[in-house]
Structures are given as C-alpha cells and as structure tokens.
Amino acid sequence: MEGLDALLHGFEVALTLHHLGLMVVGVLIGILVGVLPGLGAPNGVALLMPLTFFMTPVSAIILLSSMYWGALLGGSTTSILFNIPGEPSSVATTFDGHPMAKQGRAAEALSLAFLSSGFGALVGVVTITIVADEIADFALRFSPAEYFAVYLLAFCAFIGMGGANPLKTAVSLLVGLSLATIGMDTVSGEMRLTFGQNELVRGISFLVAVIGLFGIGELLATTDETETVKGIHARVRLSAVLRTMAQMPRYIVALLRSAAIGVWMGLTPGGPTAASFMSYGVARRFSRRGDAFGRGEPEGVVSPETADHAAGVSALLPMLALGVPGSATAAVMLGGLMIWGLQPGPMLFQDRPDFVWGLIASMYIANIVAVVLVLSTVPLFASVMRVPFGLLAPIIMAICLTGAWMVSGSGFDVLLAVGFGVVGYLMKKLDYPIAPLVLAMVLGDKAEDAFRQSMLISQGSLTVFWSNWLVATITTLALLLLAWPILGWLLRGGVQLNRRPAE
C-alpha cells in the first residue's frame, strides 16, 4: 500500500489551484499545437521548454505533460475532420475517422475518439501506478553495463519495430548519436567534432534540433504538398457525447485489446505511432466487422486512439524510471528533466517522490481535463484550420525561430534550427524517420558514458554485456530486435516490405 500513500500525496501536490491552472493552459496549448500543421507534440514541448526554466520541476512537468495530452487529442481532431493527421500517431485514425465524418457522423467519431483516448490514458496511468515502484526497484540493480544494454535495446527496438525502413532508421539513429558527441567530452574534457568553432563547444542542443526537424521541416513539407484542405464542420453536442458514451461498452473488447497493445508499446520503446498502427491492424484482422474497416467503422477509430493514448501515457514511465523515453515527446521531456537538474532513473523515485507522484497524479486529472476541454472546444480549434496556410506558416515559423533563440539566446542556434528544418524536410520527403534521431541525440551522451564505464570495469572486453543473466537477457533481446528485419526479410524470400514511416 506504499504506492497508494505515495499516490495520495501526489494528488495533494497536483490538486493545487496553480497546478490545475497549468493543466488547463497546457491542455489548451496542446490542442492548438496538435491541430496546427507543423507544430506537433515533441516540437511544442521543445518550444515551451525555455519558459519552464523559471518554474519548479513539478509545475514544469505538469505543464509539459498536460500539453502532450492536449496535443494527442488535437491531432485526432484534424485527422477526423480534415483527413490531416496533426500528429504522426493519429495517422491511423484518419483511415476510419474521416470516412465517418464524411458520412455526417463527425460528432460521433470525435466523441468516440476522445472517449477511447481517455480510456486508453486511464489504463496507461493505472498501469504506471501499479508497476512504477517495481520497475524503479528493479532498475536500482542496474550497473553501467545494464544501462548500456537498455539503451541498446531502445535503439534496436526502433530499428527492428519502428515500422520504417530499418536501414534508414539506422542512419537516422547514427546521425543523432554523432550529433550528441559534438562539444565537450564529459569524461576527458576534450573538444570533439567542433573543428575549432566556438559555437559548437556547448554541443548542439536537442531543443534546437527538435524545433528545426519537427517544426520547420514539417512546415516545409506541408508547403510541398498541393492538396487543399476540405474540412467538415462539426459541433459536438452534449447529447451526442452521452449517446456515444452509452455505446462505449459495445467496444469493450477493442478497448481492452488496444489499451494492452498501447501500454506494451509505450513501456517498451515502440512509441504511440507504432502502437496505433499495430492496434488498427490487429483490430482489422480480428474484428467481426473487419470488412467494414476503412469505410467508417467506429472500431477503426476506437482501436488506434485507445492504443495511441495508452502508449503516450505509459511511455513516461520508462523515461522516469530508466531514463529511456518511449516516444519522441518523452525524449524531449527527458532532456528537460536533465536541464531542470533532475537525474532520471530509479533514484528519482527515492529522492523526489513529490515530483514523480505529483506527475502521476496529475496524469489522472489532466487527462480528464483534456477530454472535457477538447469536447467543448472542437469547433473553436477546427476554425483555426480555416486560416489560409500562407498566413499560418509564417506565424508558426516566427514562433519556431523565437523558440530556437530562447534556448540559449544565440543567433547561431536560430540558423542551426533553419538548417535542421531543411534536413527534416529532406528526411520527411525521403521517408527517413525523425524520432530515432532525436532519441539518439538525447540519449547519446548517456549511452556513451555507460558504454565507457562498463568497458572500464571489464578492461575493454565486450563480454561484460553477457556477464550476468540480467544484462545478457537485455543485450540478447536487443540484438534479436536488431536482427528482426533481416530475419523477416529472409522469411519472406527477400521481398522487402516498405511500410509507412513511423513518427
């Protein structure tokens, strides 16, 4: 019952007027960010990050995580109404959500999406509450070798299960790892890869990279596409919401299955995008109405949405307990934790229980706040999409560049963000996933440190990664995941499967 006490204490932290206000603000900004093209959850969190330096870490994480929930919901709104996924993780929602809206069932589709999101989030946060302490205790036994193995597992999981071309994912990861080594070496103090440039001594901030890759790159990619926006007007009435709510038990199988998939993909670093696709695919295969999928089947909305949110929520647990984020947004938040002076990992649970449990408690409240807010503000935010893109794009650009400036007040960072924008645009056009790059940038230093420490312990022998059952299991699992695409390729007789890029 230790966990329950901690959770109650967490509610005391989260249920102050100040924090409730932050949740509302966070959720509203999040919905806006999710609705706007070119501003996604990782990018929005990165943009808000400089503002949080003036807050206590608890307030900061509550603001940022609330924004994340808002962004996930906002992304589904545009998926359903405009057939434009505001977030990569809501791509699967367009398959059935938009057809539903076209059939005049927009309100039903939206309510379904939001309610199942809420359900997924709830399952995710309950899971976190139950297993948080166990995972933290488990992680206390980790030595550097185990940590490196876990990082390796995260990287390999992206390559093996990310859904994008494995080679391209690998390139993206390796570029991120290289970028992470730029600047002063944490062990020897040598300047690495700076080529005598003073601006590079501090290293390249992952915030600048995220703003450029996700924000500016996304905007450039949107300009590239010619398709015009044809939205569907929708007003969600309370009666429609209640009617949908009464229907929810009908989808209980889909809800539970998708929540389980989502929680699993969030805890193991698969991320919400992979979770929503997987959940949609599984639902289509196993549903009795599988044939109706893609033509406006409610289950096709429920499944990806539930999994999306369950994964988004549970992705925060490995970030807190192990320092390994389960999604791109969690990766940005992890970077934030380090900037606020908190060391993610099992010790966080012992040193800062107010922070950890305040966050977990806030997830219960903020998700409810988010669902209520998004239901009541859909028409308002949908009207934002009717502003011509030519006007919207420069405004978002100005916000992005200002955000890049605020990271450290340097003009070089602003130019760097523009440069990353071009890279992000090219990556998007050529189907290179961006999330692994960000993940690698945030984790690169820690992975390298863990690697060097374990090499030091073992006197340079790689066998340290198989020295006991724990590290051996993780390492082997990681290598198996890495080999997964090759195995699959061999099994299919050399026919390469090219799926949509993940996140």
Place this chain on the structure above:
Amino acid sequence: MALAAAAFGGVVVFGALQHDTGWGPTGPGAGYFPVRIGFLLIGVATLLLLREVLAGSLARFSEPGAMRRVFALLLPTAIFGAAIAPLGAYATMAAYLLWMARALAKARWHVAVLLAVLMPLGFFLLFETWLGVPLAKGPIEEALGIY
C-alpha cells in the same frame, strides 16, 4: 541523402581521429565511441545507396512547382533567422510577417499590417513583460527605446 549521410559519417570519423580512439588512461578515449559510430554510419549509408542504385529507384524528388513553393517559404525564413541576432527580433519579425502575408498568402494590406504589428507586440508583452525573457534586440529597438 544516403550520400550525404555517408559524407557526414566521414566528417565524424575525421573529427574523431583527432582524439584518442583507443585505450586511454581513463578507459576508452574521447574518440573511441564517435569513430565507431562514424564507421557504422558510412557502412549503413553505403548499403542503403547500393540498394537504391540496384533497385534503380533514384526517381525524381518532387515536381518543380513544389520546390518553388518550398523555397518561397524557406528563403525569407532563413533571412529572417540570420537577421535576428544583428537586427533584433521584433523589427525583423514585423518585416518578415508583412512580406510573407503579402507575397505568400496574398493577403490584403490591412490584414498583413495588422498581423505584422500585433504578433511582435504580443510577443513583447508575453516574453518581456510577463515572463521576463529577453528576446534579441537590435539598433531599431534601441532607437525606439523600448528596453
């Protein structure tokens, strides 16, 4: 893209070779990790390039009209970004928004001017007054004496 990645890997290897890539007094040297990452990157990128060449899929990148639209957005933004540090954020933002609203969105004058005035003003109130985060200032802001 694969070529660029391989080239980047080359730069990483080159940079890493300036450091101790082997076994130093404090364990693996500073270059130990990056040099391996760099070589891996070159390897993977080469594989990718080979596959693309073999598949003959070096198709056209995008239709010509799209590139023009992208540059119409990218170039002014790059200029705006470069101008923030020397000229200050507010005046350049106003100019940038004015230009974009007129050239890209073909908005009417009063919309464009309204946007170009309100947005920097909003930023000023939000960041300088409320949050106390200074944005870049340049000679124009100085002349107006707003800080």
